[in-house]
Amino acid sequence: MAHDHTHGHMAADGRRLRLAIAVVALGLVAQAVGAVLSGSLALLADSGHMASDLIGLVVALVATVVAARPASGRQTYGYRRVEVFAALVNGLLLLAVAGSVAVSAVGRLLDPATHEVLGVPMLVVGVVGGATNVVALLVLRGGASHSINMRGAYLEVLGDLLGSVAVVVASVVVLTTGFAQADSIGSLVITAMIVPRAWALLREAVRVLFGSAPGDIDLDDVRSHIAGTPGVVSAHDVHAWQITSGATVFSAHVVVERDVFCDMKVDETLDALDRCLAAHFEVEHATFQLEPADHAEHERSTHV
Template identity: 60%
Template sequence: MGHDHSHGAEANRRRLSIVIGIVSFVLVIEVVGAWLTGSLALLADAGHMFSDLAGLIIALIATIVASKPATDRQTYGYQRAEVFGALINGLILVGVAISVVISAILRLASGTAADVHGGPMLIVAIIGLIANIVALLMLRPAASNSINMRGAYLEVLGDALGSIAVIVAAVLILTTGFQQADSIASLIIAAMIAPRAFSLLRDVVRVLSESAPADTDVAQIRQHILETPGVVAVHDVHVWAITSGAHVFSAHVVVEPSVLTSGGAGRLLDDLGGCLSTHFDVDHSTFQLEPAEHAEHEDHSHA
């Protein structure tokens, strides 16, 4: 089933606008809380929250740009702006993870425990967790069909997990006086950020390098085409994505002579396009129909 990107982009903009307001509120609370409590974990979570806010703003801009119509210069439109937004988000996450690790290691290596006030730290972390859960519920419906929205969702998910780590650290400080729990919690936050950042960057690289989408089986597509009545062979098969959920396909299809002489080319094209749209979530497909004698002298340098 194909995705309605113009309608989806409008809904995504509404979700992002609401989440940006929530994240901005929590960021202010966490910065003030980190200053009042001396908590590195809260400061790390605030730093992560700041990167999320920047990333969410980038994601919002990307959805606005991506909704612009195609032109003679940008023939596929601007949907790939979402991918560049996800790229920036991933790089921001990597930078935050590195800075948090350095700060935590320096504090632990100094051997002197910081005087962290566990009570206010716990209250701020709980507020942050509640706000992040609300933001996650807003973003979750769009996270499965947009790489840009998935990046935003993952960032807020990391914030929620970070808030949980801060809550645990605050409870330990309050109950045991173990002040180093604050620095350890900040390292845990960094450890949660890094894998998600690299996963997002991996997906961005897959799109920008025009690799076949991870959920697409090219061999299976080829088999479906070959099983279509009137098809003799298929070559020069290409499958890639403009952005997440916007798959593109092209192929040269060798057909029986009767398909071209009897006027059946239009019906065959409808069958092939319908097959890809129904079974493989490909709405934009291009087929070059050709007789066997034409295919024989082509240089088949592709799949």
């Protein structure tokens, strides 16, 4: 059932991504043409950001298709971790765009006389770009809660929407005051909005790739819950990691009373442990090694 549920999510995510790609591609064409006509760096920055959005969405779509492939004897968890690599690529793209825009903006601020900005086309195209971003966000919103890959795509488009808002504000300032530097300042604002989201996405992707315990799981709390299970004495060699965002895997050596083995309560104890982790920690897959108290004396102490 969990396998079918996961593939249902992936199929829906694929449809969302295809529609979002079409919408963002239209917005990119409009913004690129507008940037050339208006001479706006903020609009060019937003076009570059939207181009990275489009690339990121395509990467996310490819990742979704690959992640849907079934597990095999070698890829025992399937290909779901490819979503994490896609999120890593998205984060790096965002940082690259932000750095390029920041350098250009500073250059224009230092030498503003060499660049003319036309406020009207800048305003019109900024509004059009913002509208396409809103549509794409609505399309992607349903998948952002359960997949790091979809969250990366969603954050790409959200950052571009905020960029479009900055373009509109800058164009209004240029039109009403003639202060052309507002365009460069607007592009720096876009950069400032991109970097924190890109960094957060990269940090989450790296955490999953390093096999770190999920941030919302306290292993001491897990041990406490396990120890509260009838027949359980303690737990050691406790590990928790994620295949991809939302797919937590857990393993532990669980020391139990000898009565558990003598009274044939192994199945009952395993079921209780599975229910405990699923209910309190939303663990997708758990593996327990039940052992008597003196067994730990024969094991190498190499894990937490």
